[in-house]
Amino acid sequence: MISMIKQQANDLPEIKGILFAMGQSVLTSVNLITEAIEMENSESLTMIETLEPELDQLQIELDAACLKEIKKNKNTKKELQYIWGFLRCGIHLERIGDLCSVVARHLKKILSFKEDIYELNEVVFLAKYINELIEKAIMSLVEEKNQLAYEVMDKEKTTRSIRNMIYKTSVELMRNDNGYVPISMSLVFICRNLARIGELSKNLAANTIFLTEGKDVRYSHIIDVL
Numbered sequence: 001m002i003s004m005i006k007q008q009a010n011d012l013p014e015i016k017g018i019l020f021a022m023g024q025s026v027l028t029s030v031n032l033i034t035e036a037i038e039m040e041n042s043e044s045l046t047m048i049e050t051l052e053p054e055l056d057q058l059q060i061e062l063d064a065a066c067l068k069e070i071k072k073n074k075n076t077k078k079e080l081q082y083i084w085g086f087l088r089c090g091i092h093l094e095r096i097g098d099l100c101s102v103v104a105r106h107l108k109k110i111l112s113f114k115e116d117i118y119e120l121n122e123v124v125f126l127a128k129y130i131n132e133l134i135e136k137a138i139m140s141l142v143e144e145k146n147q148l149a150y151e152v153m154d155k156e157k158t159t160r161s162i163r164n165m166i167y168k169t170s171v172e173l174m175r176n177d178n179g180y181v182p183i184s185m186s187l188v189f190i191c192r193n194l195a196r197i198g199e200l201s202k203n204l205a206a207n208t209i210f211l212t213e214g215k216d217v218r219y220s221h222i223i224d225v226l
Contacts, residue, residue, distance in 0.1 A: 012069060015086050016142065018062045022093040023138035025055045029100035030134055030197070033107065034127040037120055042111040045104040055097040062090040085211045089141060092200045092207070096134065099193045099200075106186040106193075113183050122169070123190060126162045130194050130201070133159070137204040144212050152205035153217065159198035163191045 029051050032044045066083050069075075075083070110120070133152050140148035170184040206217050 012082070012086070015062065015065050015069065015083070018058055018065060019086060019089055019093070020138075020142050022055060022058045022062070022090060022097075023142065025051050025058065026093055026096045026100065027131070027135060027138065029097060029104075030127070030131045033100060033103055033194075034124065034131055036104075036107055036111065037124045037127055040111055040120070042108045045108060048100055048104045052097050052101050055094055059090055059094040062087070082211055085207050089204055089207050092203050096197050096200050099197050103190050103193045106189045109186045110183055110190070122162065122166050123187065123194075126159065126166065126191060126194050129159060129162065130198050133198055133201040134204075137201040137208075140205055140208045141211075144208065146209060146212055149205035149208040152201055153209075156198050156202040156205075159195045163195040166191045 029048050032048055036042055036044045066087050069083055070080070133156060136148045137152045139145060140152065167188060170187045174181050174184045209215055209217050
Protein backbone atom coordinates (compact mmCIF):
# COMPACT_ATOMS: atom_id res chain seq x y z
CA MET A 1 0.00 0.00 0.00
CA ILE A 2 2.80 2.42 0.90
CA SER A 3 4.60 1.94 -2.43
CA MET A 4 1.34 2.57 -4.30
CA ILE A 5 0.74 5.79 -2.36
CA LYS A 6 4.29 6.99 -3.08
CA GLN A 7 3.72 6.35 -6.79
CA GLN A 8 0.66 8.56 -6.64
CA ALA A 9 2.79 11.32 -5.11
CA ASN A 10 5.35 10.99 -7.89
CA ASP A 11 2.52 11.48 -10.40
CA LEU A 12 1.82 14.95 -8.97
CA PRO A 13 5.02 16.89 -9.77
CA GLU A 14 3.30 20.26 -10.25
CA ILE A 15 1.64 20.09 -6.85
CA LYS A 16 4.81 18.96 -5.09
CA GLY A 17 6.76 21.71 -6.86
CA ILE A 18 4.41 24.38 -5.52
CA LEU A 19 4.61 22.90 -2.02
CA PHE A 20 8.40 22.95 -2.22
CA ALA A 21 8.33 26.63 -3.24
CA MET A 22 6.03 27.40 -0.31
CA GLY A 23 8.37 25.52 2.00
CA GLN A 24 11.36 27.51 0.77
CA SER A 25 9.45 30.75 1.36
CA VAL A 26 8.60 29.98 4.98
CA LEU A 27 12.11 28.71 5.65
CA THR A 28 13.48 32.01 4.36
CA SER A 29 11.13 33.94 6.64
CA VAL A 30 12.12 31.95 9.74
CA ASN A 31 15.80 32.35 8.83
CA LEU A 32 15.33 36.12 8.49
CA ILE A 33 13.68 36.26 11.92
CA THR A 34 16.53 34.30 13.49
CA GLU A 35 19.09 36.53 11.79
CA ALA A 36 17.32 39.71 12.93
CA ILE A 37 17.24 38.57 16.57
CA GLU A 38 20.81 37.29 16.56
CA MET A 39 22.28 40.38 14.87
CA GLU A 40 19.80 42.75 16.58
CA ASN A 41 19.13 44.32 13.19
CA SER A 42 15.61 44.80 11.83
CA GLU A 43 16.64 45.43 8.21
CA SER A 44 16.32 41.74 7.26
CA LEU A 45 12.70 41.73 8.47
CA THR A 46 11.58 43.95 5.60
CA MET A 47 11.93 41.07 3.16
CA ILE A 48 9.31 39.07 5.09
CA GLU A 49 6.71 41.64 4.03
CA THR A 50 7.44 40.86 0.37
CA LEU A 51 7.42 37.09 0.93
CA GLU A 52 3.92 36.98 2.42
CA PRO A 53 2.00 37.99 -0.77
CA GLU A 54 4.17 35.60 -2.79
CA LEU A 55 3.21 32.80 -0.42
CA ASP A 56 -0.46 33.74 -0.74
CA GLN A 57 -0.13 33.52 -4.52
CA LEU A 58 1.47 30.08 -4.24
CA GLN A 59 -1.45 28.97 -2.08
CA ILE A 60 -3.85 30.04 -4.85
CA GLU A 61 -1.75 28.16 -7.42
CA LEU A 62 -1.77 25.06 -5.23
CA ASP A 63 -5.54 25.14 -4.93
CA ALA A 64 -5.86 25.48 -8.71
CA ALA A 65 -3.38 22.66 -9.39
CA CYS A 66 -5.20 20.31 -7.02
CA LEU A 67 -8.57 21.18 -8.57
CA LYS A 68 -7.14 20.56 -12.06
CA GLU A 69 -5.84 17.17 -10.95
CA ILE A 70 -9.21 16.22 -9.51
CA LYS A 71 -11.01 17.23 -12.73
CA LYS A 72 -8.49 15.52 -14.99
CA ASN A 73 -8.74 11.99 -13.64
CA LYS A 74 -11.27 9.59 -12.21
CA ASN A 75 -9.45 9.58 -8.91
CA THR A 76 -9.51 6.69 -6.50
CA LYS A 77 -10.22 7.27 -2.83
CA LYS A 78 -6.49 7.06 -2.03
CA GLU A 79 -5.60 9.54 -4.77
CA LEU A 80 -8.15 12.01 -3.45
CA GLN A 81 -6.79 11.56 0.06
CA TYR A 82 -3.31 12.33 -1.25
CA ILE A 83 -4.49 15.52 -2.97
CA TRP A 84 -6.42 16.53 0.15
CA GLY A 85 -3.29 15.93 2.23
CA PHE A 86 -1.28 18.26 0.00
CA LEU A 87 -3.97 20.91 0.32
CA ARG A 88 -3.76 20.67 4.10
CA CYS A 89 0.01 21.08 3.94
CA GLY A 90 -0.44 24.21 1.84
CA ILE A 91 -2.78 25.67 4.44
CA HIS A 92 -0.22 24.98 7.19
CA LEU A 93 2.59 26.60 5.20
CA GLU A 94 0.51 29.66 4.34
CA ARG A 95 -0.38 30.04 8.02
CA ILE A 96 3.29 29.85 8.99
CA GLY A 97 3.95 32.72 6.58
CA ASP A 98 1.25 34.79 8.31
CA LEU A 99 2.74 34.07 11.73
CA CYS A 100 6.21 35.09 10.52
CA SER A 101 4.79 38.48 9.54
CA VAL A 102 3.27 38.90 13.02
CA VAL A 103 6.58 37.97 14.65
CA ALA A 104 8.42 40.44 12.41
CA ARG A 105 6.13 43.32 13.44
CA HIS A 106 6.65 42.68 17.16
CA LEU A 107 10.36 42.10 16.66
CA LYS A 108 10.76 45.52 15.05
CA LYS A 109 9.35 47.09 18.23
CA ILE A 110 11.82 45.21 20.42
CA LEU A 111 14.83 45.98 18.24
CA SER A 112 13.97 49.69 18.34
CA PHE A 113 14.27 49.56 22.15
CA LYS A 114 17.55 51.14 23.22
CA GLU A 115 18.37 48.95 26.23
CA ASP A 116 19.75 45.42 26.18
CA ILE A 117 17.15 42.72 26.71
CA TYR A 118 18.53 39.50 28.17
CA GLU A 119 15.52 37.46 27.00
CA LEU A 120 16.56 37.95 23.37
CA ASN A 121 19.20 35.25 23.87
CA GLU A 122 16.44 32.82 24.80
CA VAL A 123 14.33 33.94 21.83
CA VAL A 124 17.30 33.30 19.51
CA PHE A 125 17.49 29.74 20.86
CA LEU A 126 13.75 29.26 20.32
CA ALA A 127 13.90 30.68 16.77
CA LYS A 128 16.81 28.38 15.85
CA TYR A 129 15.00 25.39 17.30
CA ILE A 130 11.84 26.26 15.33
CA ASN A 131 13.93 26.73 12.18
CA GLU A 132 15.31 23.20 12.56
CA LEU A 133 11.81 21.78 13.09
CA ILE A 134 10.27 23.45 10.05
CA GLU A 135 13.22 22.48 7.84
CA LYS A 136 12.92 18.81 8.84
CA ALA A 137 9.13 18.89 8.48
CA ILE A 138 9.36 20.24 4.92
CA MET A 139 12.11 17.79 4.00
CA SER A 140 10.05 14.91 5.38
CA LEU A 141 7.12 16.00 3.20
CA VAL A 142 9.00 16.64 -0.04
CA GLU A 143 11.32 13.62 0.21
CA GLU A 144 8.81 11.38 2.05
CA LYS A 145 11.20 10.63 4.91
CA ASN A 146 9.09 9.35 7.75
CA GLN A 147 12.00 9.18 10.16
CA LEU A 148 12.30 12.97 9.99
CA ALA A 149 8.55 13.33 10.42
CA TYR A 150 8.55 11.26 13.61
CA GLU A 151 11.54 13.25 14.87
CA VAL A 152 9.62 16.51 14.42
CA MET A 153 6.60 15.03 16.19
CA ASP A 154 8.77 14.08 19.16
CA LYS A 155 10.79 17.30 19.42
CA GLU A 156 7.98 19.82 18.98
CA LYS A 157 6.91 19.64 22.63
CA THR A 158 10.26 21.18 23.63
CA THR A 159 9.18 24.46 22.02
CA ARG A 160 6.45 24.83 24.63
CA SER A 161 8.97 24.43 27.45
CA ILE A 162 11.20 27.14 25.96
CA ARG A 163 8.19 29.39 25.39
CA ASN A 164 7.00 29.00 28.97
CA MET A 165 10.48 29.79 30.29
CA ILE A 166 10.52 33.07 28.34
CA TYR A 167 6.97 33.84 29.54
CA LYS A 168 8.17 33.50 33.13
CA THR A 169 11.16 35.80 32.71
CA SER A 170 9.02 38.34 30.82
CA VAL A 171 6.52 38.46 33.69
CA GLU A 172 9.35 39.01 36.18
CA LEU A 173 10.68 41.83 34.02
CA MET A 174 7.29 43.55 34.00
CA ARG A 175 6.92 43.16 37.76
CA ASN A 176 10.29 44.73 38.44
CA ASP A 177 9.86 47.67 36.07
CA ASN A 178 6.53 48.60 34.47
CA GLY A 179 8.46 50.54 31.84
CA TYR A 180 9.26 47.16 30.28
CA VAL A 181 5.61 46.16 29.87
CA PRO A 182 5.27 47.02 26.13
CA ILE A 183 8.55 45.26 25.25
CA SER A 184 7.80 42.25 27.45
CA MET A 185 4.37 41.87 25.87
CA SER A 186 5.96 41.89 22.43
CA LEU A 187 8.33 39.16 23.62
CA VAL A 188 5.34 37.13 24.76
CA PHE A 189 3.61 37.55 21.37
CA ILE A 190 6.81 36.60 19.53
CA CYS A 191 7.30 33.44 21.57
CA ARG A 192 3.65 32.46 21.32
CA ASN A 193 3.73 32.75 17.53
CA LEU A 194 7.08 30.97 17.20
CA ALA A 195 5.69 28.12 19.30
CA ARG A 196 2.63 28.07 17.02
CA ILE A 197 4.96 27.70 14.03
CA GLY A 198 6.42 24.71 15.86
CA GLU A 199 2.93 23.24 16.22
CA LEU A 200 2.29 23.73 12.50
CA SER A 201 5.62 22.01 11.76
CA LYS A 202 4.31 19.09 13.78
CA ASN A 203 1.10 19.16 11.72
CA LEU A 204 3.16 19.00 8.51
CA ALA A 205 5.09 16.03 9.87
CA ALA A 206 1.85 14.30 10.92
CA ASN A 207 0.50 14.86 7.41
CA THR A 208 3.59 13.23 5.89
CA ILE A 209 2.96 10.13 8.02
CA PHE A 210 -0.69 10.17 6.99
CA LEU A 211 0.21 10.35 3.29
CA THR A 212 2.87 7.63 3.32
CA GLU A 213 1.58 5.22 5.97
CA GLY A 214 -2.13 5.94 6.13
CA LYS A 215 -1.91 6.66 9.86
CA ASP A 216 -3.44 9.73 11.46
CA VAL A 217 -1.06 10.36 14.36
CA ARG A 218 -2.66 13.64 15.38
CA TYR A 219 -5.06 11.80 17.65
CA SER A 220 -4.18 8.74 19.68
CA HIS A 221 -7.65 7.19 19.25
CA ILE A 222 -7.33 7.15 15.42
CA ILE A 223 -4.90 4.52 14.20
CA ASP A 224 -5.50 3.79 10.51
CA VAL A 225 -7.82 5.61 8.12
CA LEU A 226 -6.77 4.18 4.77
